[in-house]
Amino acid sequence: MKPSLLILIPLDDMSRARIEAEFDVVYAPDPAQQAAAIATHGQAIRAVLTNGTRGLAAAEIDGLPQLELVSALGAGYENLAVDHARSRGIALANGAGTNDHCVADHAFALLLSIVRDVPQLDLATRAGVWRDALPMRPGVCGKRLGIVGLGNIGEKIARRGAGFDMEIGYHNRQPRAGATSRYFDSALALAQWSDFLVIATPGGAGTYHLIDAQVLQALGPAGFVVNVSRGSVVDTAALAAALMAGTIAGAALDVYEGEPQPPAALLDLTNVVLTPHVGGRSPEAIAASVENFLRNAKCHFAGEPLLTPV
Incomplete structure (x- = not known):
């Protein structure tokens, strides 16, 4: 039986x-x-x-x-x-x-999409707007990639970043044994150093709103944040305010507080890329x-x- x-x-x-x-x-x-x-x-x-x-x-x-x-x-x-x-x-x-490789793939897809502004370029192209009328976007190669949570998924994101000749830093509660990337003892310190911040840490009470207004301020107006972990890790209200004020340049999210509904405050913003928690799905x-x-x-x-x- x-x-x-x-x-x-x-x-x-x-x-x-x-x-x-x-x-x-x-x-x-x-x-x-x-x-x-x-x-x-x-x-x-x-x-x-x-x-x-x-x-x-x-x-x-x-x-x-x-x-x-x-x-x-x-x-x-x-x-x-x-x-x-x-x-x-x-x-x-x-x-x-x-599903580690799948999530790491999706994290990089989101990073490239928001930094290079792929969704908005797609819309502009379909509307007949040529490149000379559009702002140039930054590149990814050679930049500083900060990873919040260098677990199995974070480590695979780091490997993909290395393929783009990126300098890798990370924040965990403790340094990861054998890690060759630069360790930061707080998310704030990591954000201050990073061009791009990718969130790959577990959810739960210990990481609730770890990425708050102060961390976003430290990331700066040329910085981008990507979240493929859990929506609870990022303070949604602080993120929306930072995106609207230009405190950071953009965000790409696969996870949200209040899933399955994406945060209403983000839906009309053009400097956000949203996917419906599919990072681990293939x-x-x-x-x-x-x-x-x-x-x-x-x-x-x-x-x-x-x-x-x-």
Whole structure:
């Protein structure tokens, strides 16, 4: 008999079919469906598949008395009640490493897009405006790239920056062992040094509004910020004010406070590029994330250690 799995996030048909080969699936990707699914099937559920944005609350865990495994599909798990789950002896896993390259690719796509102003140039070209009537945009090669969060994704962003002959600096809570990039002990100090600031740090209380008005002021009027981590890391009101006042030159965001709705204060600004939290999504990344979940589940139900434990 296959174990029962509650899926709380949207998945494509291929991914669902792959998982359904191993689990008796209860699929409830919409918030309106989730409470009903837990109420109806909660007594039988042994595993939950979620992500960092959706998470799993303590009250929901309490509605699943047979729960023994919770996995986040991607690397993030900031909205998962980790301590409460551990107090129940529930095994916790994530998808660390499965979409790192995809997120790093997207971070650089956003950086190039906003620095070179690709969306506005596209609109101008379609309107028949030729280059002589448009302002020149700065280049990327040789500039200073500051990375907030030199984890697995941040390290891959740094490698891409090195390919553009950029000087790399980073901020973590502690220096990363073996890192060759320049370390800064605060986001403020990193911003003062950087031309471009890319946010790749985990979300959660420890990084809430880490990028605030003071950091943006330090980045300066020629600076650009890119966020591919979590919307909560950037103070949206401070960012909107900085963009409107010319405190910074531009921003490119894949994540927002209040997702899935993008911040209304940013929608009419031309010095912002917005994408709908797709940095970690590609056919390759999703397939790898699903396979990682299945491998973790196989280990767990066989009584073996998880491959990517939280």
